[in-house]
Amino acid sequence: MTSIPRDRIATGLAAPARGFDVEVPSPRALMLRRAKTHVGFLVGGSVVLFAILVAALAPVLSSFDPYGQDLTRRLINPVWGDGGSWVHPLGTDGLGRDYLTRLLYGAQISLIIGFGAAAIAGVVGSTLGLIGGYFGGRVDAVVMYLINVKLALPGVLVALSLVAVFRGTVTTIVLVLGFLFWDRFAVVTRSVTQQIRNFDYVRAAEAVGASRTRIILGEILPNVMNHIIVIASLEMAIAILVEAALSFLGLGLQPPTPSWGLMVSEGRNYMFFKPYLIAIPGAAIFLLVICINMMGDGIRDITAPEGRN
Amino acid sequence: MHRALIALLVAITVSIIGFSLLRLSGDLATELAGDNASAEDIVRTAKLYGLDRPLHIQYVDWAGNALRGDLGDSLYTHEPVARLIGERIGVTIQLSFMALVFGLVLAIPLGVLAAMRPNSWIDRTALGIAVFGQAIPNFWFGLILILIFSVMLRILPISGSDTFAHFILPMVTLGASVMPAFMRLTRTGMLDALESDYIRMAWAKGLSGGSVLFKHALRNAILPVVSLAAVSLGFLLGGSVIVESVFALNGIGLLAFQSILRTDFPVVQSIIVFVSFAYIFLTLMSDVINAYLDPRIRLG
Numbered sequence: 369m370t371s372i373p374r375d376r377i378a379t380g381l382a383a384p385a386r387g388f389d390v391e392v393p394s395p396r397a398l399m400l401r402r403a404k405t406h407v408g409f410l411v412g413g414s415v416v417l418f419a420i421l422v423a424a425l426a427p428v429l430s431s432f433d434p435y436g437q438d439l440t441r442r443l444i445n446p447v448w449g450d451g452g453s454w455v456h457p458l459g460t461d462g463l464g465r466d467y468l469t470r471l472l473y474g475a476q477i478s479l480i481i482g483f484g485a486a487a488i489a490g491v492v493g494s495t496l497g498l499i500g501g502y503f504g505g506r507v508d509a510v511v512m513y514l515i516n517v518k519l520a521l522p523g524v525l526v527a528l529s530l531v532a533v534f535r536g537t538v539t540t541i542v543l544v545l546g547f548l549f550w551d552r553f554a555v556v557t558r559s560v561t562q563q564i565r566n567f568d569y570v571r572a573a574e575a576v577g578a579s580r581t582r583i584i585l586g587e588i589l590p591n592v593m594n595h596i597i598v599i600a601s602l603e604m605a606i607a608i609l610v611e612a613a614l615s616f617l618g619l620g621l622q623p624p625t626p627s628w629g630l631m632v633s634e635g636r637n638y639m640f641f642k643p644y645l646i647a648i649p650g651a652a653i654f655l656l657v658i659c660i661n662m663m664g665d666g667i668r669d670i671t672a673p674e675g676r677n
Numbered sequence: 678m679h680r681a682l683i684a685l686l687v688a689i690t691v692s693i694i695g696f697s698l699l700r701l702s703g704d705l706a707t708e709l710a711g712d713n714a715s716a717e718d719i720v721r722t723a724k725l726y727g728l729d730r731p732l733h734i735q736y737v738d739w740a741g742n743a744l745r746g747d748l749g750d751s752l753y754t755h756e757p758v759a760r761l762i763g764e765r766i767g768v769t770i771q772l773s774f775m776a777l778v779f780g781l782v783l784a785i786p787l788g789v790l791a792a793m794r795p796n797s798w799i800d801r802t803a804l805g806i807a808v809f810g811q812a813i814p815n816f817w818f819g820l821i822l823i824l825i826f827s828v829m830l831r832i833l834p835i836s837g838s839d840t841f842a843h844f845i846l847p848m849v850t851l852g853a854s855v856m857p858a859f860m861r862l863t864r865t866g867m868l869d870a871l872e873s874d875y876i877r878m879a880w881a882k883g884l885s886g887g888s889v890l891f892k893h894a895l896r897n898a899i900l901p902v903v904s905l906a907a908v909s910l911g912f913l914l915g916g917s918v919i920v921e922s923v924f925a926l927n928g929i930g931l932l933a934f935q936s937i938l939r940t941d942f943p944v945v946q947s948i949i950v951f952v953s954f955a956y957i958f959l960t961l962m963s964d965v966i967n968a969y970l971d972p973r974i975r976l977g
Contacts, residue, residue, distance in 0.1 A: 646824075650817035661811060
């Protein structure tokens with residue numbers, strides 16, 4: 369038996385061709401190159417990263433207590449308004465709490481809910497999509513049926529009533545939103561899996577007798593992952609918006625939690641003469657969501673440039 | 678036929694979910710009996726509302742009555758739920774339609790223009806508006822519109838549902854949330870259509886620009902937009918809960934919200950089931966409309 373050098377086995381058959389100096393960049397290098405020139409991804413990603421840092425460092429960045437009321441310092445304008453100062457850069461709210469501090473702590477809540485809900489929805493939806501797409505037939509019919517049931521239910525209305533029943537805490541909201549907004553994950557992973565399962569490398573894995581679990585997790589999942597990440601960013605943005613809406617309506621997180629939606633709702637009482645109280649937290653939600661979406665669109669363009677538009 | 682059967686199955690499931698949703702809390706009778714109720718009172722209340730029976734029997738009972746048009750009575754106002762919904766559905770339907778039309782009127786021309794000149798300033802503006810509409814929290818957008826148009830400019834009313842003017846701000850708020858999807862779909866559809874052979878053929882025949890764009894390209898590009906529009910109407914009926922609350926529009930969204938606050942579960946479950954059925958019906962309709970518009974689907 370002739371011995372084959374170890375590295376030749378790993379890299380396949382072809383010996384390194386001499387004389388060909390054309391450098392073929394690896395897919396990873398290509399992706400990195402695209403990422404560095406994608407404006408939307410860079411801007412969106414930096415802002416999201418910034419929001420994560422600021423949220424994590426909230427106790428360091430601000431010496432105020434987000435719950436600390438000071439009725440002698442109510443409704444102080446932000447720096448740019450009359451009587452504003454750098455002590456309270458974004459002013460104070462109707463109970464004299466520092467608005468910037470509440471905004472920072474609110475970022476923690478929005479991000480936790482966004483990540484948490486998207487993670488749960490991602491696991492639930494992708495599992496269903498992978499199973500339905502791979503097995504087809506009856507299994508797929510059941511998955512499609514579940515997706516149709518989910519699509520028919522009015523999401524916000526169901527979320528509202530569930531959160532009202534279970535009381536609004538961060539945990540209940542993450543669970544409710546996670547188990548409510550999995551449909552897009554399922555729809556996309558299902559259709560991508562249907563395409564992939566007929567590819568040669570899946571057929572080859574089947575031929576060598578790999579178990580179904582191993583094929584789904586080892587062969588198919590890595591190739592669906594790009595899509596899952598893109599949808600996750602989208603769903604994260606949606607979860608943040610829905611939490612804000614629930615809290616705004618008074619059925620989500622309860623006072624005195626510094627949820628951005630709740631801050632808009634509390635600011636509503638003063639909105640006609642202190643518009644900054646609703647403008648600031650609303651703009652924060654808007655900015656974070658826009659940047660998450662830009663980052664998601666960027667990831668899609670970078671990982672699958674042919675899937676644009 | 679096959680689709681209608683699945684739709685029926687989905688409808689039944691949705692009604693079961695809608696029905697059991699609010700019973701999950703388990704202590705409805707306690708809540709209904711009030712704060713000072715004794716254990717005896719709670720048992721009596723449970724009997725009175727039939728809450729002591731097994732869940733599936735309660736469901737069959739409720740579904741049977743619902744099929745005969747009796748959705749039960751509100752626990753709060755004691756009026757029949759069907760009448761409560763009937764009185765307010767008009768407002769919600771009007772709002773949803775206006776928002777849909779607003780979204781389409783804005784999205785389709787923008788999508789067509791964007792597709793005609795990809796990567797031009799108009800394409801970027803259109804995408805910018807879409808990103809904007811997708812990300813703005815609609816309760817906040819509503820408040821900002823009130824601040825600008827009702828408080829600063831004083832040209833539109835703040836809240837209520839008496840006149841057409843009352844619907845303008847809610848229409849813009851709600852329409853903004855569905856517009857991005859229409860715009861992107863129109864743009865993609867037009868881009869595909871404009872690159873196709875039949876459009877090249879049409880240009881080659883020397884047809885005028887308007888004729889090529891509208892008679893040939895848009896007709897094909899619009900198909901997915903039509904089905905999305907039908908589906909979105911179902912979404913809007915359920916999604917108007919936030920906007921109706923912000924503008925105090927007296928539709929079923931506001932009714933649902935108030936009923937959730939009062940744990941008035943016959944009303945809430947009826948609205949959830951009603952909106953789901955509307956969605957299922959509209960999805961079926963969109964298939965029919967598409968088959969009508971596109972002979973390939975009808976014959977295929």
